[in-house]
Amino acid sequence: MSATSKTKGETTRERILEIAESAVLAKGFSNTSIDEIIAEAELTKSGFFYHFRDKTALAQALLSRSFEQDDQILGGIFERARELSDDPLHAFLIGLKMFAETMGDMDEAHPGCMVATVTYHDKQFNNEIRAMNRAGMIRWRSLFLSFLEDIVRTYPPRTEVDIDVLADMLSSTVEGGIVLSKVFNDPKVLADQILQYRTYVRLLFLGN
């Protein structure tokens, strides 16, 4: 068995996660039953519990998977943005525009969507899930902060701001934008909110 190929178990596990993900994003976690997942995955209940200790373990795996995908998307966008401009401010603004476009084109699987789904379901959810959530949010903060720290070095802000809060504001904008997008059933709302954040950043460091 080579290092890259998957065992049979890994393949099944991923099939379960794939099916569960689309069901959870469509109907919410508690409205997705194990019976329903195993029916679509064509395996038995025993088979399911061979892979996941309980339903919370499934949630954990879904969240972990979702964070990996989100990190890929976000990382990719802002890495490309850095390539397109040597100036940190303009790179950040380019990244934000691409980010808004990407989000406007999605309709269900928004980065952060699983975060909020799980966060709102939780409270009885275990500590590992909360820790993963926190770790993910801190990772995003670091990414945005890496731009902001470079920016303040060359662009004095027009008013005093805490760049940690400014970094978190983007995460907050995404999470809040998803709620509004769901309520109004329109992905454009999220894209508009990200662009509004972009306008703020531009105004703050560029003055227009």
Next chain:
Amino acid sequence: MSATSKTKGETTRERILEIAESAVLAKGFSNTSIDEIIAEAELTKSGFFYHFRDKTALAQALLSRSFEQDDQILGGIFERARELSDDPLHAFLIGLKMFAETMGDMDEAHPGCMVATVTYHDKQFNNEIRAMNRAGMIRWRSLFLSFLEDIVRTYPPRTEVDIDVLADMLSSTVEGGIVLSKVFNDPKVLADQILQYRTYVRLLFLGN
């Protein structure tokens, strides 16, 4: 029976809602059982279903109640803010500061908390709930828009913005801020995000 006093049924109904609300905010909707609620309310299952057709009807009543309370809080704050300054911009800024302070002092019953709880649980939730959610969001938008429309009349914005999006940005900030507050288990995060929005508004119309 005078017009203001409550019938026995209304009293019981409100007792149920009171108990359900704190349980839902503490543990989430699907982790709150009807059995648990009726035990605390000291009535039977039949009694519960006399007041609510099913659990979804309870969610609906909770959301409606929560919107009424939120409207009261928000309305009160921004009415007071208008009293404190004749200038629409400064009134809005005062309102935002009071709003941030109010949110920072709360820890569970944030306005909008029930909105997001229900929004994320939904999808199988009926159309009435989605309509209520939309109506509530539109009401908030109107409130904030009433300030912004007055503001743009005397303060030309430093850069071009869609004030509808800017109005929604506050709702978005609250919803997103609640997610972050939950993840980091710190109400200050929400307050900081509202203050960051305030900084944006000040910068946009006042330039500092």
Next chain:
DNA sequence: GCGAAAACTGTACCTTCAGTCCAGTAAATC
């Protein structure tokens, strides 16, 4: 104070769902 409507109680029953236990088996791996 009486009758009707409102506000329940009590019991029994049904379904879905998460989860457990465990014995057996097919397939991959060493």
Next chain:
DNA sequence: GATTTACTGGACTGAAGGTACAGTTTTCGC
């Protein structure tokens, strides 16, 4: 060919959301 991995099958449990419906108490209008 033995061992581990990846399951199947079946029987069962307890919690939770209901449903059905007959009977009882409480309140209200007159």
